[in-house]
Amino acid sequence: MNDTQKPDEGAPPSNFIRDLVVEDRQAGKHGGRVATRFPPEPNGYLHIGHAKAICLDFGVAREFGGTCNLRFDDTNPTTEETEFVDAIQADVRWLGFEPSAVFFASDYFEELYRIAERLIEQGDAYVDSLSEEQIREHRGNYYIAGRPSPYRDRPVAESLDLLRRMRAGEFPDGAHVVRAKIDFNSPNMNLRDPLLYRIRHAPHHRTGTTWCIYPMYDYAHPLSDAIEQITHSICTLEFEAHRPLYDWCIEKAGVFRSRQLEFARLNLTYTVMSKRKLAEMVREGVVRGWDDPRMPTLAGLRRRGYTPEAIRAFCERIGVAKADSTVDVGLLEYYVREDLNRRSPRLNAVLRPLKVVITNFPEGEVRELDCPLHPEDPAAGSRKVPFTRTLLVERDDFREEAVKQWYRLAPGKEVRLRYACLITCDEVVRDDQGQVVELRCTMDPGSWGGNAPDGRTVKGTLHWVSAERSIPLEARLYDRLFRVEEPGTTEGVSFLDEVNPDSLVTVEGRGEPWLASVKPGDGVQFERLAYFCVDPDSRPGRPVFNRTVTLRDSWAKLEAKLTGTQEAKPAPAPKPAKEPKKPKEKAKAPEPAAEVGIEDFQKLDLRVGVVKVAEVVPQADKLLRLEVDLGDGRPRQVFSGIRASYPDPAVLVGKRVAVLVNLKPRQMKFGLSEGMVLAAGGAEGVRVCTFDEGAGPGDRIT
């Protein structure tokens, strides 16, 4: 190990939750004891966002020698199922955490009920007999004051009697509720006499039909925490406004004082995290199930080949704060690669095969090569790989015309076959359609082992398999589930319409013989391609591999630079260039943004366009739809939010305006917007920039 160790080697990065826990301990609260809990509702599968919470809850407990319970928040019998209870427990353990205890909020129903009776006796709660609709009505809203329910001051004895009869099942759903008597006109809506209990004649997954009244989250949660003597009740930001209620329950019930702390939930680019949306994708058949390898669920990530170590490292790295944030999914991918690089055996598989015949290698002969399973880890051992006259290489590794940076196969070029020998492409064989179907190559007989006898350097190394001595395999090439960075945030567009149609591409490939022995769950690296994980769908003799994550592909990056584009390639796609920020986020900042260089400005292609059509968009109150002639034969459609300044859009027709033509087209509810019209705001509203007669359509504006 290294003696010159870095300052925070090993120490988890500090965050405000840990700081608060440290503060509490220093203040001597609870004698320094730390107890947390992870409280999922069993109505769906855990996802990577939960992983962040789990790492925090269990991590804090572990760090301070405390405990962390797994507690199912099962207070709503109509949405919860044991299937989820089992899956959640399995996921937590898979992630690497063992709960100090497993509890259910339903374990406490009896105690919760007794406390409710007490609150009524104390005059801190009452039974309300208004309808759901009326309660909502009386509650008012952010701007309208709340009004007391006529039942608010009903005698204690009457409330108590009603509560007992509610429990006894004398009333139908909705007939009565228990409400806290706090402040019917609080500026915090959560305090406007919130509901504590409602009647639900529905069987519960654990208590069956024992109960027909069920406590609400805001009531059950603080009291469950109290019963378990939780010292720090960590939850997400949206519960911040509930904290006064959390404290109220503890106060009025006179129970153990736990403290609620809130942090920002995790968002990830190119995915969705809400249970509702995940469930919808399962229901709509967009994915094959909760454990579809494209899902951000722990079950999905596991099947995809993500490791608990990678997920934990990721969760540690992203930190914990109170500001909303969206983490680049690339960071998650970085951590899987880092982990998988260490542990995955290297094997060869060809996913889109192209036949290569080594003309100077005898027909029928087989040469067994001994190849390491991990070039950086000799302890991983080796395997035998058969070399024969007819081989298969990746189609992508051959190019008819090669630029000088191309190290791979091309007519006349020499490359190395990994762990085998050097070959030169002599001849390209085509079929009737002109498709390349075979390469005829010669090998350098002195190059066995991979090095040239004369010491010449060969930069390209290709993976390959023997055509006959290889096995068939199915590879499921997964990509990001969505094609936009933040699905579901474009107005008028459903997140379901933003699903990446190429998020799963299945190919039939060939793998080296060693691959016949893999078992579901095994992870491997197919050299030069990606990490893969064996899917449970595998059958003997025909394994199925899920692509976990591609290897970094610096050739793709180089090529994109050479071509000057970043078009999505079917294979390991280069990371799409960062999209320009959404206008929403850029806002209409009056002050200039960060300084840009002249080269940035030159990226903007501004052209003169003549307005042909200008009309209001009926469904939108700020938009005009323009058709602009840019001199390229086809008018462009542009939606522009300038309607307020142009009550009569017709005045724009015939105007010469400035159009940003290389703006990424944006799909809007009303159609595709293929550019942006320059406008400036002044005293009399926003005006589009116009030009005089001299400028013609399509002229570049510099």
Next chain:
RNA sequence: UGCCGGAUCGUCUAACGGUAGGACGGCGGACUCUGGAUCCGCUAGUCUAGGUUCGAAUCCUAGUCCGGCAACCA
């Protein structure tokens, strides 16, 4: 037109009145029988305007922008 939060490199995050640091990304280089891995270097930030202070990302004031809150959901 209310209440509660929040704002630091492109992204995530640290700095707790005293050198704005790390990670990812990007760029450049070294090395390489994976255009992988590894290593090195560079790039880039305190929302705005005032104030307090010897000194402000940090404290104060005003503003801007973003998020959450009106289930008998959690």
